[in-house]
Structure formats: structure tokens, C-alpha cells
Amino acid sequence: MIKFSAFQPIYHCAMLSALSLWAFGNFPSEAYGQNAEDAPQGVSIERAALSLIAPEKFRVPLEVSPVRTLPVVSPMDGVVRDVFVKVGDSIQEQMEIIRLDSQVFAMELKRAQAVHEVAKIALAQATEPKAKQLLEAKLNVAKRELELAAFRSGQTILRTGLSGTVTELFVTPGQFVRAGDLLAKVVDPTQLYVQIPAERGSIEVGKTVPLTIEDQTADATVEAILPPLPEFNPLRELFVSVATARLVIDSKDGRFTPGQSVVSKMVPKFPVAEIQILALKTDTETPDSERMVQVIRDGFVRTIPVQVLGQVGQTHIFVSGRFSPNDELIISSSQSLEDGSWVRPMLLETNAPENPTRTPSPAPAPRTGF
Incomplete structure (x- = not known):
């Protein structure tokens, strides 16, 4: 028994x-x-x-994202005249990437220049003190109108505020856009970050920790320890204290790109x-x-x-x-x-079978890098 x-x-x-x-x-x-x-x-x-x-x-998608992302938005209503880049292009800071139709703004600029010139001539010809005072004020107004016209005309040329890669493009030539519309997105791929679950107390700010990004290993710096993200809450069933670790990865050598998946030892x-x-x-x-x-x-x-x-x-x-x-x-x-x-x-059993009724299935291959 x-x-x-x-x-x-x-x-x-x-x-x-x-x-x-x-x-x-x-x-x-x-x-x-x-x-x-x-x-x-x-x-x-x-x-x-x-x-x-x-x-x-417990599954949570984890991926690296760029630390710096620049959305390019339209500063005014208008029609897209030219698009000088395509998705995937590497660009330099202050490079022109999109131009809006500037015909109306060009005419406004010429008109402001003419008004400013008239005001200058009138002031030069004035002899009476009171008349000069009035014309000086008019010249000052014309000057401000000229500056505003030049500014509005310059806004039709859209430049980037950082060096990086164009990851998204939302417009084509001839398309009408409103002020505030998103036209493109540029990211800096040289510095990336990821937010992963961590056991509180097991990781310190400023420390360097190994991080598995797909099939490669990177050295990441712990930038901050934050409260757990909502998607990490199921992990509380497996760990006593769950937090969020924000890790920064230097990728100036181009080893890693935004969107690559990250493996966490806390996610089964x-x-x-x-x-x-x-x-x-x-x-x-x-x-x-x-x-x-x-x-x-x-x-x-x-x-x-x-x-x-x-x-x-x-x-x-x-x-x-x-x-x-x-x-x-x-x-x-x-x-x-x-x-x-x-x-x-x-x-x-008291008698042994001639052969086992089952044959062993192949042993599972050892796996590393959980």
C-alpha cells in the first residue's frame, strides 16, 4: 500500500x-x-x-524610445508648397524640411516695405516740430508692421530644432493645413530610454545596469525610480514591491534604434x-x-x-x-x-514490461537570457 x-x-x-x-x-x-x-x-x-x-x-510590451522627440507643427493656415525630406532621412539642426506657400506673405512683406519707405520720406520732409513728432510715430508703426510681415513670411519655412531622423511625415505638397496641425516628427536616435518594472530597493539611481535589447546587451544608466506604471500592476502578484525604473541608453554608435524590444527579468x-x-x-x-x-x-x-x-x-x-x-x-x-x-x-507493479509504453520526448533545450 x-x-x-x-x-x-x-x-x-x-x-x-x-x-x-x-x-x-x-x-x-x-x-x-x-x-x-x-x-x-x-x-x-x-x-x-x-x-x-x-x-x-503578466506580459507587458517594453521598448526603447528616444529621449528627445520634436514634433513639427504648422504655425499658420496655409498650403504645403514643398517637402524636402522623406521618412528615414537623417537631418541636421536648422535644416529646412517643409515650406508653405508664401505668395500672400511675400506680397504683405512688399507692402509693409513700401509703407515704411513712405513714412521715412515724409519724416525727412517735415519741418514743423509737431509734424515731425507725428511722422516719427507713424514711421515707428510702419517699422513694426514691416517686422511682423517679415516674421510671417519667414514662418512659411519650417526648420528642425535638432539633428536626428525623420520618423513620420504627415503631409504632401498641395495639402491645406491648419495652424497647429502636425506635419512631421523628428527624433534624436543617439540617446534612448526605457521604463521597465523593478523591485524597489534592488536598484539605485545613477547606477549602471545590464539591459537586454532584443539579442544584444547594453549598459544602461538608472535615471529615476518612479511609481509603477498601471500596466505593471499584475506583477504585484509575483513580487513584494514593484516600481518603475527609467533607464537611459547611449546609442551614439547606432547599435540601437527606437522601437526595439526590451527583455525584463521580471516579466515571465x-x-x-x-x-x-x-x-x-x-x-x-x-x-x-x-x-x-x-x-x-x-x-x-x-x-x-x-x-x-x-x-x-x-x-x-x-x-x-x-x-x-x-x-x-x-x-x-x-x-x-x-x-x-x-x-x-x-x-x-510486480512485473516489468518488455519496453516502456512511452518513449521520452526530446528534452527541452536550455534557454538563457530570461
Whole structure:
């Protein structure tokens, strides 16, 4: 009779390497001759069912954005005459990118110039003190009208306030626009930032931290620690204290561009499970000492690399990995278990099958960079 504990069942199982998966059951060791050491061995395995949480619940899109973005807007109503750039062009500060139709403003400028000249002549010909005083005032008004006309005419030429890249263009020649309409957008791609979830207290302002941007690693500077963004709230279920870290990345070498995705160690990619800390193992042979757990899947031992998340009290922790719905977590075992080992309850079977009824599926490939 198999005995169960109150929480996790302890099964006494037969275990064997992949080279002798068929040799299960109550066979005497003499049947193996000189290879008696290859006979199935009794192993005590403490295991527990896994309760999985879908990773979509915690998924948050993270991407780098430019620190400096310049929207180019129309200063007045008018018709677009010329567009000198296209999306993706690199431009320099104060470069002309769009010109509005300036015919009306050009005529207003010429008229203001003429009025200003008339006022100057009238003042030069005046002899009476009172007449001069009046004409001086008129000349001053004409001068201001000339300056205003020149300003309005200059507004038809739209220039950029920074060096960067044109990322969006919203107008074409001949299009009528209103004052305040967005015409184009220019960004500075040399300095980028991203806001990612962080555990409060584990990161400091001014420190340099490694950041994974798609398949590359960058050094990012912590600019500020802010309250969590609303989209980070689901992560409170996995971590004790969640904050937002604003990180700045120097990209003067052009390695990174706005819109590239960022990988956060706090955002799980695979199903999440709460497990006992005792079940966690460390692969010391991998460069980053990868963490892993073992499960029983369809009667076979499987080693699953995991992403370690937040700790729950002193005994449990959340992890994310390539779990399957029917996996049973191996908490502990009396002997080390190799990936792919076939296990069966010893007390439920008295005769070994000629071959296992299942063959092991390929072991999941180790993954890094969670």
C-alpha cells in the first residue's frame, strides 16, 4: 500500500538511465550478469502537482524610445508648397524640411516695405516740430508692421530644432493645413530610454545596469525610480514591491534604434508556478549558473530551465518555465535523477514490461537570457 503525506505524496519508484529503459520490474540482479549494476534502482521521490498561471496575465510590451522627440507643427493656415525630406532621412539642426506657400506673405512683406519707405520720406520732409513728432510715430508703426510681415513670411519655412531622423511625415505638397496641425516628427536616435518594472530597493539611481535589447546587451544608466506604471500592476502578484525604473541608453554608435524590444527579468515568458525553494537547482556548468527544476512528465524525468521571479515567504518562490499542464514537480529525491529517466511506482507493479509504453520526448533545450 502506498502511503501519502498530508501535502506531497512520496512515491517509491524504479529509475533507470536512457540506455536501459526497458529493464523495469522486480528482476533479480543475477538476471543482469556482469551488468547487474544497470538494474533498476529504487528511488524515493517527493513530488507535488503544479498549479500554472498563464504568462499572458503578466506580459507587458517594453521598448526603447528616444529621449528627445520634436514634433513639427504648422504655425499658420496655409498650403504645403514643398517637402524636402522623406521618412528615414537623417537631418541636421536648422535644416529646412517643409515650406508653405508664401505668395500672400511675400506680397504683405512688399507692402509693409513700401509703407515704411513712405513714412521715412515724409519724416525727412517735415519741418514743423509737431509734424515731425507725428511722422516719427507713424514711421515707428510702419517699422513694426514691416517686422511682423517679415516674421510671417519667414514662418512659411519650417526648420528642425535638432539633428536626428525623420520618423513620420504627415503631409504632401498641395495639402491645406491648419495652424497647429502636425506635419512631421523628428527624433534624436543617439540617446534612448526605457521604463521597465523593478523591485524597489534592488536598484539605485545613477547606477549602471545590464539591459537586454532584443539579442544584444547594453549598459544602461538608472535615471529615476518612479511609481509603477498601471500596466505593471499584475506583477504585484509575483513580487513584494514593484516600481518603475527609467533607464537611459547611449546609442551614439547606432547599435540601437527606437522601437526595439526590451527583455525584463521580471516579466515571465512562460507559464508561472509557485514552488518550494528546495526544488530549485543550479547548473554550475553554464556561464550564468542557470536555475532549473525537475518534473515528472508522462512518466519521464524532465529538467526544465526556469526564470526565477519573486520569493513568497521563506519557503516558496515563483518561477517561469516551459511547463506542461500535467507536470509534477520533483521536490526532492533520494538519488540524483538524469533528464529522460523513466520512473514508475514500484508498489503498483510486480512485473516489468518488455519496453516502456512511452518513449521520452526530446528534452527541452536550455534557454538563457530570461
